[in-house]
Amino acid sequence: MRSTYTRRLFAAVAGLILVTATGALAGCGSDEPASADGPAPLRVGYQRFGGLSLVKARNAAPGVTWSLFESGPALTEALKAGAIDIGQTGEAPPIFAAAGGTDFKIVGTSEPIPQGEAVLVHESDGYQSFADLKGKKVALNKGSNVNWLLLKLLEKHHLTYTDVQVTYLKPAEARPAFDNKQVDAWIIWDPYFALAEQPGVKVLADATGLASNREYLLVAPGALESKGEQLTSFLTAYRQTTDWGIANPAERAKILAPELKIDEPTTTRALARSAKALAPVSPAIGDELQAIADAFTGLELIPGTVDIKGRVDERFSDLFR
Numbered sequence: 001m002r003s004t005y006t007r008r009l010f011a012a013v014a015g016l017i018l019v020t021a022t023g024a025l026a027g028c029g030s031d032e033p034a035s036a037d038g039p040a041p042l043r044v045g046y047q048r049f050g051g052l053s054l055v056k057a058r059n060a061a062p063g064v065t066w067s068l069f070e071s072g073p074a075l076t077e078a079l080k081a082g083a084i085d086i087g088q089t090g091e092a093p094p095i096f097a098a099a100g101g102t103d104f105k106i107v108g109t110s111e112p113i114p115q116g117e118a119v120l121v122h123e124s125d126g127y128q129s130f131a132d133l134k135g136k137k138v139a140l141n142k143g144s145n146v147n148w149l150l151l152k153l154l155e156k157h158h159l160t161y162t163d164v165q166v167t168y169l170k171p172a173e174a175r176p177a178f179d180n181k182q183v184d185a186w187i188i189w190d191p192y193f194a195l196a197e198q199p200g201v202k203v204l205a206d207a208t209g210l211a212s213n214r215e216y217l218l219v220a221p222g223a224l225e226s227k228g229e230q231l232t233s234f235l236t237a238y239r240q241t242t243d244w245g246i247a248n249p250a251e252r253a254k255i256l257a258p259e260l261k262i263d264e265p266t267t268t269r270a271l272a273r274s275a276k277a278l279a280p281v282s283p284a285i286g287d288e289l290q291a292i293a294d295a296f297t298g299l300e301l302i303p304g305t306v307d308i309k310g311r312v313d314e315r316f317s318d319l320f321r
Helices: 004-026 051-057 072-080 093-099 145-156 171-179 192-196 221-226 228-247 249-260 264-274 283-298
Strands: 043-047 065-069 086-089 105-110 117-122 137-140 165-168 185-189 201-206 216-219
Touching: 043 051, 043 072, 051 228, 051 249, 065 072, 072 086, 072 093, 093 216, 093 283, 105 228, 105 283, 117 145, 117 192, 137 145, 137 171, 145 185, 145 283, 171 185, 171 192, 185 192, 192 264, 216 221, 221 228, 228 249, 249 264
Parallel strands: 043 065, 043 086, 137 165, 137 185
Antiparallel strands: 086 216, 105 216, 117 185, 117 201
């Protein structure tokens, strides 16, 4: 029987994420106001650095409104609240969102990005393997893609979830905690990963061979019903912009660096490993996500079972082939 503690923990975390999402939305305005004579604009939630940032920076999809989020869990809470129509996250946030009752479909993904998330430690601490972190404090954002990487690292090194002191911190909180050695390791994704790669910081492991770390596009059911043409137009622009960026990496970095508020060399380094082509969803993608969901259920990180495979919707897949 699921413990009362687990249910309370999940509820508390969900509440914290909702507060974060509400605050993020309060600080995000619309770049394009709705026209009184036309349909309501498509409302897009994005994370700084994700593929959608390039669409925004190039103004490749005029007529949409943009809302910025620090992490996938905050974005999915905005989706639940009906504040956005479409958004982009990593592999774990859709699962936590589904467990929390958010209704959505997964309409697109990306090629794997295993080098785009990693475990960072301080060289002076002498850690040689993730196994050396047994009993140590490991910081990560709960419900984000790195939550799945943690599970795979524990499995690889024959450790359990209780063998490390998991410390749930948002990126803005985790960076100073890591820099000041209040935690022993930080599991994080780009561009925060690239920003933290300073002298004295060591990449202990990345997700290669462990996790796909794909990006996923989530769409609210209402938008699928009422904004189908707008979604098709937007996703077409997204695909074209992504392809352009891959073909023109130097220009991509110049355009994105000011948008990301990151220097160009750091932007270039992060994009070189983390910017990948879009890909269609498929039953195989559903199986990949379902395996992650089942693992989270087994560890009681989410309450009950989640049919995430049933959220996969292939209606736009031809746009990504």
